[in-house]
Structures are given as C-alpha cells and as structure tokens.
Amino acid sequence: MTTLTGRPAMRSPGRPPIRRDVERAFWVKIAEGLTSEDAAIACGVSGPVGSRWFRERGGMPSIQLSPPSGRYLSFEEREEIALLKAQGEGVREIARRLSRSPSTISRELRRNAATRGGQLNYRASIAQWKAELVARRPKTPKLVANERLREYVQDRLAGDIRFPDGTPVAGPQEPQWKGRNKPRRQDRRWATSWSPEQISNRLKADFPDDDSMRISHEAIYQALYIQGRGALKRELVTCLRTGRALRVPRARSRKRANGHVTADVMISERPAEAEDRAVPGHWEGDLIIGTGRSAIGTLVERTTRFTMLLHLPRMDGYGVEPRVKNGPALAGRGAEAVKDAIATTITTLPEQLRRSLTWDRGKELAQHAQLRIDTGLQVYFADPHSPWQRGTNENTNGLLRQYFPKGTDLSRWQADELEAVALALNNRPRKTRGWKTPAEALNEHPLSVQQAGVATTG
Template sequence: MVTSRIWFTAAQKAELWERWKSGSSAAAISRALDRRNKTGVLRIVTLHGGIAPAPHRRALAALRLEEREEISRGIAVGQSIRQIALGLGRAPSTVSRELRRNGGSQCYRANQADRRAWERALRAKPCRLALHRELRWRVAQKLALQWSPEQISGWLKREFPTDQDMQISHEAIYRSLFVQTRGVLKKELTAHLRTRRQMRLPKSHNAGSGQGHILDMVSIRERPAEAEDRAVPGHWEGDLLSGGNDTHIATLIERHSRFTMLVKLPRKDTTTVVAALAKHVRKLPEQLRRSLTWDQGKEMHAHKRFTIATKVQVYFCDPRSPWQRGSNENTNGLVRQYFPRGTNFARISQAHLNAIALRLNQRPRKTLGFETPADKLQAVLH
C-alpha cells in the first residue's frame, strides 16, 4: 500500500480522519499531528478519495490466536484433525483448511499462521461493481448522463426489485469513483458529478444573500395551505441564477412534481424579468397556474404586472430565508452542474436551456420515490 510509506501510527490515522470529517483542512490536521507540512495528510486523504477507510476487524467466525495455539499443541501430541476440531468446537474442514494454508502439520506455527491470516484480511476485496459487469455498465451509463449516485441507486432498486446483483448503494458508487485503488469506474466519470469533485469533502454551509424590498408584496405566510403541503400542482418557486458578465437566467420549479423550467433573460431589470416569466407561464395549462414564490430581489418589483398577465399570485419569502424555497435552491444546484459559476448566459440559447430542463425533468428524484418530474407531472395532467 502507498500509505505504508507515510509514517503515521494507527492512532494518528484515526485522528486524521476524525479531524477531516469534522471539516479541518489538511494544513490544520498536519499541525495537530506535529507534521512539518500537509503533504503526508493530503496523500492519505487523496488515496482514499476523502473517504475514511473502514476499521479492520477480525470476523467473528475467524480463528483466534488461542485456537491456533490449540491446533499446534494437538499436532504436537499426535491428535487427528477430527480430534482437534472436536476440542475446538469447530468443523474438521476448518482445521484442515487452516493447516493446508500454512504449510501442513509438519510446518504449522500458530503465531505465523495468525499473522498471515491478518495480512490476508487487510487485502482489498473485490467490490460489487468489479464482480458484476452489467451493473458496472449500467452505473457508468447513468453517470455519463449526469445522474447522481443516489439517483442511480434508487432507479436500480425500482428497475430490478428482485435482482440483488443489480442493486448497489450510492455510497458504494462514490467509493468506486473516489478511491483510486479500486480502479473499477473510470476516473473521468467524476467530471459528470454535479460538483465535479475528485474526492469526498466535509459538508459546508452557504450563507444566504441579501434581499431587496418590494412594495405591496404578499408574504409567504398568506400562501394557500395546498401550496405548503405540495398536495396540489401548479404552485411554483422561482429565482435568478447569475452568470459571468452580469448575465442571468430564471429558474422555475413546480412544487408538487419538481418540474423545472429555465428562462433566458436578456437583462435583469424588472420589466424584462416579469415579461419573460409571464411569457413562459402563460403557456402552461390553467391547472398549473396557481402561485409563484420568489425571494425579495428587486427583479420582481413589477410583480403586480406579472399577476395581471398570468393570473398567478406572487408570494415573497422572508429576508435571508432560502429554505422557504427549498425545491428551487436544490434545483439551482443541479443546474450549476451544466452551467458552472462564471458561465456567460448571453451565449446560451433558450433552446439549449430547454434541453437542459428536459434532462433534469427526466432524471429520477429521491424525494419523488425515484420517479421523474416529467412522469409525476404527466400523471397529474391525465
């Protein structure tokens, strides 16, 4: 293993991973472990893809050192394999296999056999993706379509409910992507992940942005209960997504189905934004036009004009409360997979935005029981 060249004790490695999971930087961890630089810490973290390896433990059914010593003593006094197994309460095949692995009865040594067993246990075992070719192909195919590991895992359970060989946890997919020593999935597939990260990073929290003031706005607290519990379709959440050179697009998310629409905006002024939103919303069936929830950005200053044009009431969130538009915030993160920060939206056509929205709407969502937003909305309309 590469880590054997990095001189950390088992206790130091355990502390390293605890500090990494708590959000400490490699430099801070190095200082805490009295290391001169962060290179050693980074090598260990990178090798394991930022995922702490599972602690090594002996299997409950494995032979213990004292049992191996009993085998050695039994051989010395001339006992048969069956007699030794009876004294241990083990199957004769277990004792026979133990002797065969370790040189036979003439060369068997308890301490040496125990050390070899521990070394064998430390070797990496083939993971599920390495053993099942079709499963590996399915996972790679969906990753290439920008599906998240969690979406892939949920879809496989729905698609192959009785075939355990075609099911895998999302954590196992992440491990196969991030842990270099596995080599099961191509490293290039990490580029299709929403974050494009090469390793697992500790979770962080983003601060909310400042809000503007809107005249005659209606508070989210007055929004109908049917919108709050997502029971009825037609209630939307909206926001602006910023790009490079002061360019923007609007994102609209239907709360019941998580159906997404992306709207190109030539400018950010309220007249332009309201007109563009109204144009898209008017295309919707009447049962999908009930309400729109927005933050207190100044681009919705002309919200009354939007309501007149669409008959859709606009409700406004409290300042610095992005969780009140949770579906929208989550979808904005998904959209960033296709349009990273700094993207110049002036170069993106409405047709391209429609294609990305279609892809998002055809991806299964965990919150929908791994149905797609498109299927969820289609079921409502019929």
C-alpha cells in the first residue's frame, strides 16, 4: 500500500475527527460573541465539543480563521469526487466537472483513499482526514527552541518582586492554582507582571542587534493559554493583569456587559431639556456597593439635586440556600429587586417629576423596559466608562460615602434609616441652587406648575 499510494503508512483513524472547516467556523462564531455551546450548535457539533475546544485552547483559536484558498481540494469537492467515482466516471471526466487538473484527481484518488482490506476505496470523510493530517506543518515554538528568550520572557512575566537592595519580597501566600477563571477576593501572586506586549517591545530595545531575541505578544499569549503550545506553564496566567485562566474574546465581553443596552436607550437619545437642567423631573441613578454583595440604590434629580435612596434588603434564603445559575439574586441587588425598588420610590412623586432616568451600564437595570411600562419613566444608559455623564449622581454618591463607607455591610440599614440620611442631604443648602436646599427647590416646582395651569385655564 505504501508503494501504491505513494505515502507512508498511516494509522487507522477510527471515527474521523471533526473537519477543520467546522472548527474554523466555530471560532468565527466565538469571535462574534457567541457562547461555546451556541457556537458549537451553530456549526453542527454538540455543545460539550465546543466547550472542550474552548477550554483546551484557552479561549484562543489555534488555526487560521481566514477561509482557505482554492488551491487545495475542499471537502465539498471530495464529496463530488466520491460520488462520481461511485458512478463509474473516469479521472478526466471528474476533473472536467470540477475544473481541476486530471493529475490532481488521480493523485487524490491514490493518496487519500481508504486502504482497509488491501484495496483503494475512496470516501470523502477519510480523504479529508488524511489530507488535513498530512498538511500539518508543526513548528517548534520559539520559547521551546530558544532558552535565552524563554528565560527573558519568564523573568519579566513571573519574576520576583525585590527590595531596593535586591532581596526578594515574600508577598502574600500564593493560593493553589485551580485553573479557575479570574480569581476574586483572594490574594494573588506578587510578580513583575510585565504584559506580553511590554515584553515583546522591550526586546527590541534590550537586544537591538540580536534578531533571535524577538517574539510577538500573541505568541506569548498562545504559550500561556494553549495546552502544549510553548514552554510556559499554564499557571503563569496568574501573573497577567486579569489573571484569567481562559482568554475571553473581545466581542463576547462586550456582549456580556451591554446586552441589555440597545441604541434606543443610549444617552444620546435623551431629550435636550434633561441636558440643560431647565426642567425638573430628569433623574440619575446608580448603586453604591458594600461588602457581602450588599448595596443601596441612589436616585438624584438633576435640576434640584433632590436625593432618594432605595432600600435593597436581602431576600429570603440568602446565605442559606445554594446559589442557582440564572436564579434570583438573593443578595437583593438583582434586576427585579432594583426595578421594584425604583418603581415603589419614584411613583410617590407627581407625574411631572417622572420624566427620565439615566443609569450606569450595570446589569441591575436589565429590566428597564418593564420599569418604563410600570412607571412611565423613560430610561437611558450612559456611555461606557463615562461617569461624567452622570456627574450629579457621582457627586452625591461621594457625599453618601460619609454615611456608608466602602468596605462596610450596607444591608444592616433599614428603610427608615436610609430615609433619614436622604432627608439630611435634602436639607443641606446648595451653592448651585442659590443656597436653597434640594427639598425647597423641589417643592417650588409643583406650586409653579399648578399656578401656570390655573392661569392658562382662566
């Protein structure tokens, strides 16, 4: 068979693996922001297969995502060859129908045919598997072949922190690495922690005349995230800024953070009257966060600076029942709890003081559509990383930290205590209001609206 096929003997494939074009389509879907399971199902494979691909490759594709050129036979062409061969067509007829050279078809039928039973039986799936297996050109990674380069990269990435006299700093006790994604609320390893991009560009400055001391930042990321890709251990991902065990595609992270924010609720769609603060009734809101996932909601009126606080108590079962994926947020700061708290508080005001609400991009207001239906309040979201678009609320949150410092449990305060704090803020004179208090400024508005209405009807 070696003489007949013109290639060395190959092991029996058993069940042929999934084709490379299917895996390529999977990573394209991942780049679009789909989850591993959804991307796998969209490509015709099972969800567990997609999860395994994503985990084994550290969230990074190990193959080229651009579609292959027409130089090589595709799987569809191999299916056509197998069909025509079964119908008894000759090599030249098959080549004519596929617009290929007869030598290409002849070589394909000889090299990539199945050889079980001592005969050449051409099947498209076996031929595709053999072609992909032979086409592999594994290269030794730079960090494996170049020890000097590997030591440089590893020292800048995971080197010890040292005192000015050169002695190492012990730092905190390093927890055992379990491969979990982005550790939280625990000590992390103290290391030099240069980013791969910093390492890649610094090599050019430290070794300007040595071309062997060059490596791209993507190659360093692949050495860290992809199993068996390089000489760096997977646990060194803890030395990266994020500490993630899996690399998160950019589109997926954007989609996860902003899935509830659509174009029609962006701050750019907010009425102009809210920007100039001429008409009361436009509010800004956010949460101030404490320990144990505790939180207090804040609402501030843009014109008068009137403040209202939202009581977000723990729900029944918090700390007792185990956390359920996609279940209710028992800590009290979930989307439904925040929506109900805003509706209960804002509806105590006259309708003319409930015009709009500008919120941060947090998931706690994911039910903004239902809130609009319940209260008539138009909800808008600020741009990412733009706290100045809610400057009044940010300033008020800073004032509230005098009463609710960071690092304290905010769930211990009851609704009447929050109301007392809000009353204290609303009775402070404000320079922006001509030293009137927010409460006085808000009380003036319903009176002025009522007087204007009487004058018009009269």
